[in-house]
Amino acid sequence: MARKFLYIVTGLIVVVLLVFLALRIFAQDLTEIAFVPSAKFTDQPRLAEASYDNPDMWLARPGMKNDAARWLPSDFAQVHASGAAGENESEGETVPAAAEARVDAAVFFVHPTGLVSRSSWNASLDDTVSRQRSRLFVQGMASPFNASADVWAPRYRQAAVGAFLTDAPEATQALDLAYRDVAQAFDTFVRAIGPRQPIVLAGHSQGAFHLRRLIRDRIAGTPLAKRIAVAYIVGWPVSHDRDLPLMGMPACKDATSTGCVVSWLSFAEPPETEMLLRAYARRRGLDGQEVGANPSFVCVNPISGVENGKAPAKDNLGTMVPDLTQGTGTLVPEVVPAECGADHLLHIGPAPDLDIGPYVLPGNNYHLYDITLFWSNLRADFARRVEAFTK
Structure with missing residues (x-):
């Protein structure tokens, strides 16, 4: 199992390095050409009604063998005062022990894009490469929530990364197809967890993009809305004007706010945001309107939990630094600060002096590290908001 994991990691490293090398070499327009699929969009049939009753359709769910979300950094027990950790039977990694307080909430996590391809607009469920990448994303990004025994992360026919680099109709069709799967998985999740358990929604990048829509379509204005402790919509902008009113949820104002959105x-400095803002402007807000040239979107500081907040590096409880050669990672506290700027972005100061890997996007965009930079603080934020919600 360990050797297989290392092969997966090595393949991921090669692909991502090529992608980011191209991003740094080519001009923006050429980058779009390089990654937008050249194939004709081909719609895929809707999944059978009971598809997500099959455990194989999930990367994480309760009772699942090789559950990607059960992973923890190798030094978790040392860094976190809760200390003791048990052993995950399938992976040999640490998992929360009884000494750490369990969080009583069911988590629905939607992973980011793992499909880097020009040959198709959507990943096939049989595509081994995108499935392996998605599993790694769940391992690193859903693991802050595994103090809960109920973390669910569906597989879905995700849109290719190029869908965010063009306003062609095929891009919208590809994202719609991916969203159908996410919504269907969510319906199965809700039926499985029962009628009373608090719910936490979490997603990154494409996953966050779909969760915005899911909240509008499946939650806002329904009895389910009263069960949402918090929604972590990370790595995709959430507009105060175009999105929040349709989601029926405010931004989280302080560290114990509940029923709200964290994004x-x-x-790092100096930020170059043109590519991000262009990608954002290609997609309309949840109200169907264009987001505009100077959009205002939610920034909740992941260290302090306060909207538009500022926090020093000493308050960062632990950045997760991956070791891709070994398939693990360690926590390094008190290195990365965070400040929500007037531009609605989270500024982390100069590039952190950490060996986090070569995957920083052009313009000092730490998109792929949005969650891992603040791994321990997100874990604490999750527990704190659920506790406040329960009380």
């Missing part, structure tokens, strides 16, 4: 987008 941020991470940049």
Whole structure:
């Protein structure tokens, strides 16, 4: 199992390095040409009604063997005062022990894009490469929530990364197809967890993009809305004007706010945001309107939990630094600060002096590290908001 994991990681490293090398070499227009699929969009049939009753359609769910969300950094027990950790039977990684307080909430997590291809607009469920990448994303980004025993992360026919680099009709069709799967998985999740358990929604990048729509379509204005402890919509902008009114949820104002949205987008100094804003402007808000040239979107500081907040590096409880050669990672506290700027972005100061890998996007965009930069603080934020919601 360990050797297989290392092969997966090595393949991921090669692909991502090529992608980011191209991003740094080519001009923006050429970058779009390089990654937008050249194939004709081909719609795929809707999944059978009971598809998500099959455990194989999930990367994480309760009772699942090789559950990607059960992973923890190798030094979790040392960094977190809760200390003791048990052993995950399938992976040999640490998992929360009884000494750590369990969080009583069911988590629905939607992973980011793992499909980097020009040959198709959507990943096939049989595509081994995108499935392996998606599993790694769940391992690193859903693991802050595994103090809960109920973390669910569906597989879905995700849109290719190029769908966010063009306003062609095929891009919208591809994202609609991916969203159908996410919505169907969510319906199965809600039926499985029962009628009373608090719900936490979490997603990154494409996953966050779909969760915005899911909240509008499946939750806002329904009895289910009263069960949402918090929604972590990370790595995709959430507009105060175009999105929040349709989601029926405010931004989280302070560290114990509940029934609200937490969102941020991470940049080191100096930030160059043109590519991000162009990608955002291609997609309309949830109200169907264009987001405009100077959009105002939600920034909740992941260290302090306060909207438009500022926090020093000493308050960062732990950045998760991956070791892709070993398939693990360690926590390094008190290195990365965070400040929500007037531009609605999360500024982390100069590039952190951490060996986090070569995957920083052009313009000092730390998109792929949005969650791992603040891994321990997100874990604490999750527990704190659920506790406040329960009380």
